[in-house]
Amino acid sequence: MRLTRRRFLKLTGVGAVAAALPLDVVPVLAQSGPVRLGILAARAGVLAPVGESGLRGVQFATDRINAAGGILGRRLELIVEEESSPKDTVERFRKLALSDKVDAVSGAISTGVGLALGPAAEEMKTIWLAWDATTQKGVEESMPKPKYSFRSTDNECEAVMASILTARHWKGKFKTVAGINPDYSYGRDNWAAFLAIMKKYGIEAQVVSELWPKLGATDFTSHVATLIQAKPDLIFSCFWAGDTPIFMKQAHAAGLTKSTKVVLTTGGGVHESLKKDFTPEGAILGYNCFYFENPKASALAKEFTRWHAEKFKEWPNYESDHGYFTVVAFKAAIERAAKAAGGKWPTQDAIIQALEGVEAESLSGPRRYREDHIMEAAFFQGVTTHRNRHDFVTIDPVESMSTKQIQKPSGVGLYDWINGWKV
Amino acid sequence: MIVRALGLIAGAALVLLPLAGVPYTTTLLLPAFGYAVALLGLNLLFGSTGLLSFGHALFIALGGYTAAALTGRFGVRSLELVLLAAALVAALVAVPIGLLCVRYVKIYFGMLTLAFGMLFYSFLYKFYALTGGDEGMRVLRPMLLGRPLEHLDTVAYLTGPFYYYALGVLVVAALVMRRLVGSPFGLSLRSIRENAAKAESLGIGVRRCRLAAFVVAAVFGAIGGVLLVVPTGLADPLLAYWTHSGNLVFMLLLGGFDHFLGPVLGALVFILLQDSVMSLTSYWRFVFGAILAVIVIFFPRGLMGLLDARRAAAS
The missing domain is CATH 3.40.50.2300 (Response regulator)
Structure with a gap:
């Protein structure tokens, strides 16, 4: 098709009007309409x-x-x-x-x-x-x-709750820890909060490995190898995306989850992908603020689920x-x-x-x-179990903590707040 | 003729737009101005010299982070100083990178620039203490020509003084680039593009010219980067990511790289198109991919090629 001058001008004219119209000429319906x-x-x-x-x-x-x-x-x-x-x-x-x-x-x-x-x-x-x-x-x-x-x-609520649960369940039962967290502020903030809380609880665990894979990484072979070398008693991770099941699968295949304690602060975000085949029982798993099988769920939550x-x-x-x-x-x-x-x-x-x-x-x-x-809000975490009707892990018992307990109050620095805890 | 007339109309429309009472459309054009400046530089490298960089976003990010460091950390709020500093930093960084890259051409040049771009992205991402990591660095509102303009709210600032400032920078950049392209240096670049061996036999320093083009492109990239981050208020590592470099190449192809104003048109159309398609469908990336394919296959000279049929017939 030949583009003549007239035709082109017509086209661009129509185009320009069409492009300009919908952008800003929206009637302002301040107090009526939707x-x-x-x-x-x-x-x-x-x-x-x-x-x-x-x-x-x-x-x-x-x-x-x-x-x-x-x-x-x-x-x-x-x-x-x-x-x-x-x-x-x-x-x-x-x-x-x-x-x-x-x-x-x-x-x-x-x-x-x-x-x-x-x-x-x-x-x-x-x-x-x-x-x-x-x-x-x-x-x-x-x-x-x-x-x-x-x-x-706050980003750190999950780490704070998981750390409190770690101290409550496993204090005195681990001497070395390793962290594998996504390499961005969320991962770094959570790991730092975990270490600060361990210290606060008087848990002098030695950090044997700190790993920072890219967010959404799809291969953890080298990380798992490093963890096997480091032999931590406990692995802490705030993975929340598709990286969680991939890491767990590779860690399980390498035998890493058999004797090592695992804390997954936010893995509940991809809970359906944490299959029983490779996700052990007895790990701490966090679901942020919503757990789909909360036995105390409201009628609204049940309706939504x-x-x-x-x-x-x-x-x-x-x-x-x-x-x-x-x-x-x-x-x-x-x-x-x-x-x-x-x-x-x-x-x-x-x-x-x-x-x-x-x-x-x-x-x-x-x-x-x-x-x-x-x-x-309330946060939900617990210890993983295979005793359920699904092919993925759930938690039992379900523990809940309010942000009044796990989120720093207004106007206080996070670490000042943690250091001020009476434990 | 048509192009000139349309150019004048478009220019007048750009000058009058802030008066039309369409603040969103006006703010939408700000990134287009930033991209247009960066693309003018990139086109000196690609259109004139025949070197396609897949890592040009590096220099946009460099400009962005220079603006963030100066306004946020060192309290330098004068945009003129920021632009100057960004240009200097870009030139300083471009010289060693360029020295390595211009030893190669075609895909090897492309891959090497891509590698340096991603290297810089990793640096921005990993060095938290210095760059803020994934969270980036805030860019505070700069003063224009020494005027703080604090009485204006952000929308008024962006759609008024900053709009004209950015447009002014674009016009100056375009004039400088026009001069460069038409100069003996520009002619040397084109001869290098057509036949480097022949150019060399004519006494043109091929590598030196390529390096100079690379450095000029970097300076334009950094200036574009400064214009880009002021409206966002944040410099973040994604500015340096390879997909951003890919977008630049897309804009260049869209506008047409063999016409001087192709990059400017490409930037404008890309931004307006992205805005409307993004609102229509969450699969806008797919639509953009299809558009790119159509352009490369059917309209290799881009939109400018369509407009400037006379030149097409002549060439």
């Missing part, structure tokens, strides 16, 4: 399953809210964008804020993205309810007193709970603020104020935002 919630969910790479899980929790919450009449009569509408690199995600955040004119944004898992989004949310004056991505650096340095950012539980299993043929994990909570907390805050304003639709400032300290029923039980914008 409530717009922007979502940032990872859709590709190692974070994709976690992003999908968070999105499922958000969808479940949204469907329930809309079925019950929405938020003060307004439907809740989701606008989903992808979380990817910090640069691209900040641009998506900007799109949600400036072009889609959302009332708030929920999402983000990666710590790097979280550190970029925190300041971006403040600058764009847009409420951001994070699913995860809360590092010490984020809390202490980048955003000491945020107004618009509401962050998740059933819905999830039927719809996706999988048992749900914790990220759904983070996602779910951000939505119901947002709704609860709007209702709380509206009540204070005599039933009128609240201002953004009033919603922010109402989010501080707001409590809402989540999948894992009641959860809340602290006044310093950090989530509070």
